[in-house]
Amino acid sequence: MTQLAEAPVTPPPRADERLGRRSGLARALSRPEAGAVAGAIVIFVFFFSIAPSFRYAASLSSVLYVTSTYGLMVSPVALLMIGGEFDLSAGVAVTSSALCASLFSYEFTTNAWVGVLVALALSLLIGFINGWIVVKTGIPSFLVTLGMFFMLQGINIALTQTITNQVASPDISTLQGFNSAREVFSASFTVGGVNIRTSVIYWIVFVIIATYILLRTRVGNWIFSVGGSAQSARAVGVPVGKMKIGLFMAVGAMAWFTGMHTLFLFNTIQTNEGVGNELIYIIACVVGGCLLTGGYGSAVGAAIGALIFGMVNQGIVYAGWNPDWFQFFVGLLLLGAILLNTFIRRRAEAAA
Amino acid sequence: MSTPDSTNGPGDGTARDILATPKAPPAAPAVPRPSNGAVPLVRLVDASKRYGSIIALQHITMEVSAGEVTCVLGDNGAGKSTLIKIIAGLHQPSEGIYEVDGTPVNFSSPREALERGIATVYQDLAVVPLMPVWRNFFLGNEVRKGLRIDIPFMKKTCKDELLRMGIDLRDVDQAIGTLSGGERQCVAISRAVHFGAKVLILDEPTAALGVKQSGVVLKYIVQARERGLGVIFITHNPHHAYPVGDRFLLLNRGRSIGYYEKAQVTRDELTGLMAGGAELEQLSHELEDAGGSVAEIGRELEEDATELGINDEPGTDARAT
Numbered sequence A: 001m002t003q004l005a006e007a008p009v010t011p012p013p014r015a016d017e018r019l020g021r022r023s024g025l026a027r028a029l030s031r032p033e034a035g036a037v038a039g040a041i042v043i044f045v046f047f048f049s050i051a052p053s054f055r056y057a058a059s060l061s062s063v064l065y066v067t068s069t070y071g072l073m074v075s076p077v078a079l080l081m082i083g084g085e086f087d088l089s090a091g092v093a094v095t096s097s098a099l100c101a102s103l104f105s106y107e108f109t110t111n112a113w114v115g116v117l118v119a120l121a122l123s124l125l126i127g128f129i130n131g132w133i134v135v136k137t138g139i140p141s142f143l144v145t146l147g148m149f150f151m152l153q154g155i156n157i158a159l160t161q162t163i164t165n166q167v168a169s170p171d172i173s174t175l176q177g178f179n180s181a182r183e184v185f186s187a188s189f190t191v192g193g194v195n196i197r198t199s200v201i202y203w204i205v206f207v208i209i210a211t212y213i214l215l216r217t218r219v220g221n222w223i224f225s226v227g228g229s230a231q232s233a234r235a236v237g238v239p240v241g242k243m244k245i246g247l248f249m250a251v252g253a254m255a256w257f258t259g260m261h262t263l264f265l266f267n268t269i270q271t272n273e274g275v276g277n278e279l280i281y282i283i284a285c286v287v288g289g290c291l292l293t294g295g296y297g298s299a300v301g302a303a304i305g306a307l308i309f310g311m312v313n314q315g316i317v318y319a320g321w322n323p324d325w326f327q328f329f330v331g332l333l334l335l336g337a338i339l340l341n342t343f344i345r346r347r348a349e350a351a352a
Numbered sequence B: 001m002s003t004p005d006s007t008n009g010p011g012d013g014t015a016r017d018i019l020a021t022p023k024a025p026p027a028a029p030a031v032p033r034p035s036n037g038a039v040p041l042v043r044l045v046d047a048s049k050r051y052g053s054i055i056a057l058q059h060i061t062m063e064v065s066a067g068e069v070t071c072v073l074g075d076n077g078a079g080k081s082t083l084i085k086i087i088a089g090l091h092q093p094s095e096g097i098y099e100v101d102g103t104p105v106n107f108s109s110p111r112e113a114l115e116r117g118i119a120t121v122y123q124d125l126a127v128v129p130l131m132p133v134w135r136n137f138f139l140g141n142e143v144r145k146g147l148r149i150d151i152p153f154m155k156k157t158c159k160d161e162l163l164r165m166g167i168d169l170r171d172v173d174q175a176i177g178t179l180s181g182g183e184r185q186c187v188a189i190s191r192a193v194h195f196g197a198k199v200l201i202l203d204e205p206t207a208a209l210g211v212k213q214s215g216v217v218l219k220y221i222v223q224a225r226e227r228g229l230g231v232i233f234i235t236h237n238p239h240h241a242y243p244v245g246d247r248f249l250l251l252n253r254g255r256s257i258g259y260y261e262k263a264q265v266t267r268d269e270l271t272g273l274m275a276g277g278a279e280l281e282q283l284s285h286e287l288e289d290a291g292g293s294v295a296e297i298g299r300e301l302e303e304d305a306t307e308l309g310i311n312d313e314p315g316t317d318a319r320a321t
Helices: A002-009 A014-019 A026-031 A032-051 A057-082 A090-107 A111-136 A141-163 A177-186 A200-216 A218-228 A232-236 A241-264 A277-287 A300-319 A325-348 B080-087 B110-115 B133-138 B153-165 B181-194 B211-226 B236-243 B266-275 B281-289 B291-306 B315-321
Strands: A188-189 A193-197 B044-052 B054-064 B068-074 B094-098 B118-121 B199-203 B232-236 B246-253 B255-261
Touching: A002 A232, A014 B110, A032 A277, A032 A325, A032 B054, A057 A090, A057 A193, A057 A200, A057 A218, A057 A241, A057 A277, A090 A111, A090 A241, A090 A277, A111 A141, A111 A177, A111 A241, A177 A241, A177 B054, A177 B315, A193 A200, A200 A218, A200 A241, A200 A300, A218 A232, A218 A241, A218 B133, A232 A241, A277 A300, A277 A325, A300 A325, A325 B211, B044 B080, B054 B080, B054 B232, B054 B246, B054 B255, B068 B080, B068 B211, B068 B236, B080 B118, B080 B199, B080 B232, B110 B118, B133 B153, B133 B181, B133 B266, B153 B181, B181 B211, B211 B236, B211 B281, B211 B291, B232 B236, B236 B266, B246 B266, B255 B266, B281 B291
Parallel strands: B068 B232, B068 B246, B118 B199, B199 B232
Antiparallel strands: A188 A193, B044 B054, B044 B094, B246 B255
């Protein structure tokens, strides 16, 4: 055994492996956001060159606004996805929250803020129920939230119809507290003659917060671990169940915030809004480098994924094309992103 | 091989059939004391474990002291897992005494055992493949500065700890899944050491590894011993156990069929006790193919095998049964 005991003293002969230092570029390319950044640049250059009206500052502002309407939800959805779960009810949950706020405060003639708070409670509860069922039963979140999606969609349409006999919520702009709530959720300001909505600012702030949580806090470490290997995470003492429920509730909270933005911008909400958005959120995350299987991704990447959608959505209009082409682009981007991500994951998990 | 031992395959955890008393060299139950007279870190005296009517372990006596490696050898179903679970605090012995640092203990959870410095590195290692090495290293024990985690400190500590184990990683930021199986095993070991382990229980650390990688892990077991840890090394491979072990506990069907200090037993005897060691010759060839210092072991083994004429030698098997 002497030869074994002595072996560790000499450093392992591995100089050869260390010769090939990775360049800064290679390092940047291995980040989860890399594909999304490249895609965003290509799409920006594309529309910038073919659509003259895309080049105005006002157009950029409207691209950013459209981006923010998706982007707000994309941050928590990205965290949830990194944590290894889906939420297919995220799109209609936005509408549910807005309907709840407007119907509650309108029917009971309360201050608009009361409805806002009731809606927050409802949204957190929806998130909690999603998370609780997933954690307690181990049923895939795809199925659990698919059920929630249909239930919410049914409630949105049927309950609103029952209460108001309409397919939209009543106009709440005359309620007390409406103006202050609009100031908070749906204000805008002007910079150099360009109108910018505060939702753009909120979007950027939430992306920064989500990124900070992911990369600089213990909770972030835990999010990666529960998505990457829940069993291993549990073995080292990470509260896996609480983390997942918390992530679903974060999605719920953001659905509330987005719902309030929409409600106080338009005074009223269509009951069938939001269907299909849950897929856009997920696609933005995948385009931004999040793995469908969890454990890998970034909030910045997902935000850039949302930006790509904003650019395509508006770019098609500025280019004077039929807006129906948007869906084609959505599909194309998703496919491209999946191919790229698969390639990246194979490299990341190279050793077996 | 058609020896009685090799037919006692899986499922003999029940161990209700009576085994003949081992006729092996020096009588088994004599408890060897550590040469320096120190109190052993972990000691089991006459411990048994029953699950209902099933007897999983019977009258096991073993110990490990600081700076020692105690190897627990046995085939599938010999009771190795039950023994780990008792030492790791997952189960309590039904009979007998479990002592830590000389005082009897009665752990009700692995966490309690961990608090006393007894850490278990299981086969699946509890690592998250896609996460960087340093994040894995500190997962669940993150060092924080206020709200945020102290990344520079954790990266540096991780790199230093791995270096102390002799693993020189180019980049602790790489995903742990990109490391080789042996390296991952070593990260898991050094993580346990860093977080205060005094006794390391290694559950078949070489089982899933190739020969070369096994050599790497054996090297780190020696390293851990040299840093003053007590190591309990569970394996079914005497050729991995003998070079690094100071004591050897052989289990079969839930009973001890021998407990030796290194001086009391030769590799050949150990191999013989372990169900005849049919794979010996094959392994020695594999080891030689691996090259380096491992190849030396391989050559040594081959010589031993030839000396012993072990392959179908019934004499060696008779001892074990």
